[in-house]
Amino acid sequence: MPSSSCRSRGAAELGGGGSPSSAAHDPGGGGGIPGAASTAPRPPHAPSNHDHSETTSRMRERGAFMGLLWHGPACHGAPGEGGSGTGRPMIPINLRSDTQTLPTPQMLEAIAAAPLGDDTYDEDPTVARFEALAAERLGMEAALLVLSGHMGNLVAMMAHAQPGDEVLLDRDSHIYYYEVGSLASVAGLMPWPLRSEAGRIDPDELRSAIRARDLHYPRPALLCLENTHNRAGGRVVPPSLHRELCRVAREAGLRVHLDGARIFNAAIAAGVPVSEYTREVDSVMLCLTKGLSCPLGSVLAGSRDFIARADRVRRRLGGGMRQAGVIAAPGIVALEGMIDRLADDHRHARRLAAGIAALLGLEVDESSVETNMVYVDHRGSGLSTDALLARLHAAGVIASGRPPHQIRLVTNRHHDEATIDEALARIARAMQDPT
Numbered sequence: 001m002p003s004s005s006c007r008s009r010g011a012a013e014l015g016g017g018g019s020p021s022s023a024a025h026d027p028g029g030g031g032g033i034p035g036a037a038s039t040a041p042r043p044p045h046a047p048s049n050h051d052h053s054e055t056t057s058r059m060r061e062r063g064a065f066m067g068l069l070w071h072g073p074a075c076h077g078a079p080g081e082g083g084s085g086t087g088r089p090m091i092p093i094n095l096r097s098d099t100q101t102l103p104t105p106q107m108l109e110a111i112a113a114a115p116l117g118d119d120t121y122d123e124d125p126t127v128a129r130f131e132a133l134a135a136e137r138l139g140m141e142a143a144l145l146v147l148s149g150h151m152g153n154l155v156a157m158m159a160h161a162q163p164g165d166e167v168l169l170d171r172d173s174h175i176y177y178y179e180v181g182s183l184a185s186v187a188g189l190m191p192w193p194l195r196s197e198a199g200r201i202d203p204d205e206l207r208s209a210i211r212a213r214d215l216h217y218p219r220p221a222l223l224c225l226e227n228t229h230n231r232a233g234g235r236v237v238p239p240s241l242h243r244e245l246c247r248v249a250r251e252a253g254l255r256v257h258l259d260g261a262r263i264f265n266a267a268i269a270a271g272v273p274v275s276e277y278t279r280e281v282d283s284v285m286l287c288l289t290k291g292l293s294c295p296l297g298s299v300l301a302g303s304r305d306f307i308a309r310a311d312r313v314r315r316r317l318g319g320g321m322r323q324a325g326v327i328a329a330p331g332i333v334a335l336e337g338m339i340d341r342l343a344d345d346h347r348h349a350r351r352l353a354a355g356i357a358a359l360l361g362l363e364v365d366e367s368s369v370e371t372n373m374v375y376v377d378h379r380g381s382g383l384s385t386d387a388l389l390a391r392l393h394a395a396g397v398i399a400s401g402r403p404p405h406q407i408r409l410v411t412n413r414h415h416d417e418a419t420i421d422e423a424l425a426r427i428a429r430a431m432q433d434p435t
């Protein structure tokens with residue numbers, strides 16, 4: 001019988017149930033494909049999951065699906081070949097987001113090999129194994145697989161707070177800025193937006209924003225934090241500030257949820273175990289689909305009691321799943337083998353930032369590049385954000401816009417040093433091009 005109320009989803013389940021072959025796990029060193037057997041050498045900037053006998057047309061089809069914009073049979077040009085002016089097609093270097101990552105071959109194998117069952121009956125052994133592993137890796141009692149980061153944040157807020165309660169959060173946080181207002185429209189919560197500087201909320205500002213409990217006010221119930229901070233450019237909230245913010249919230253009787261879509265990036269950059277962050281909060285959401293490269297899914301972690309409540313909320317939102325092991329299996333690969341390599345993305349982002357900083361018309365604060373994101377100020381170029389993006393696209397680099405005067409570039413496992421250097425060469429060409 002369905003048994004969400006009695007499911008523990010905890011670290012104690014680790015090792016229970018069947019599992020995809022661990023021999024298939026990818027240590028994830030920079031996106032190389034051991035044993036790849038494509039007919040032509042793969043340029044370093046090509047997405048790297050097209051191994052074995054995958055054909056060029058299949059690659060193009062998959063690339064187009066992922067927004068990688070394959071432009072013809074150009075997967076065998078050396079870096080720098082082809083592109084505008086040469087009459088030959090070129091494979092764009094996609095620096096739009098770490099969400100553009102494709103699953104590794106090991107993930108695809110793990111999906112195919114995963115033992116499955118009906119998860120709404122607690123009978124999917126791969127989900128059970130994933131949730132136990134996630135709880136352990138995040139240093140929490142229990143975990144719950146959800147479909148997306150947005151869903152994980154929403155489920156957490158609804159499990160922590162009642163309709164009409166107040167949620168304090170950064171006005172530049174993903175939850176407030178990008179999640180379609182679901183905290184108000186779906187959860188019925190009242191946002192109290194705070195300012196931040198480089199993704200950092202001032203503890204004094206938080207303290208004075210928490211209103212006294214009064215019949216006339218909504219009940220302040222929850223503080224939501226974000227780390228790394230997306231709109232602040234992948235900035236890391238240092239552990240000491242994180243602790244202080246949690247302390248202020250707790251003293252006022254608030255619970256704390258951490259949008260840790262990229263919490264392992266934060267922990268790696270701060271040089272601390274992830275538990276340094278998670279032990280201070282009541283819940284944390286981690287995305288599997290960013291630098292960890294899974295095709296789908298996020299995970300919410302917290303106490304057993306919280307996860308039992310979250311499980312009910314997830315179901316209420318239509319997020320109960322059947323053979324969800326197909327999502328959990330690549331999640332296991334990610335948690336076992338993809339975390340440490342996030343440091344490569346950070347190194348590549350710094351290399352990219354240093355190169356861009358040397359170009360006329362573009363400005364980067366290199367000290368702000370702490371993880372995998374590079375925000376570039378293009379005011380000196382005299383171009384609008386859209387005009388610059390179009391120019392970069394024509395030169396073979398895909399970025400995203402942060403109008404009115406910034407663009408964002410994000411590194412991921414599909415980029416190695418040569419890709420970054422090639423991207424820099426293309427960006428330099430684009431900035432020289434008078435058209």
Ligand SMILES: Cc1ncc(COP(=O)(O)O)c(C=O)c1O
Nearest residue numbers: 148149150151174230259261287
């Ligand atoms: C900080 C942060 N939180 C949450 C999310 C939402 O994740 P998803 O796109 O899986 O809903 C994102 C997505 O980019 C994010 O950057």
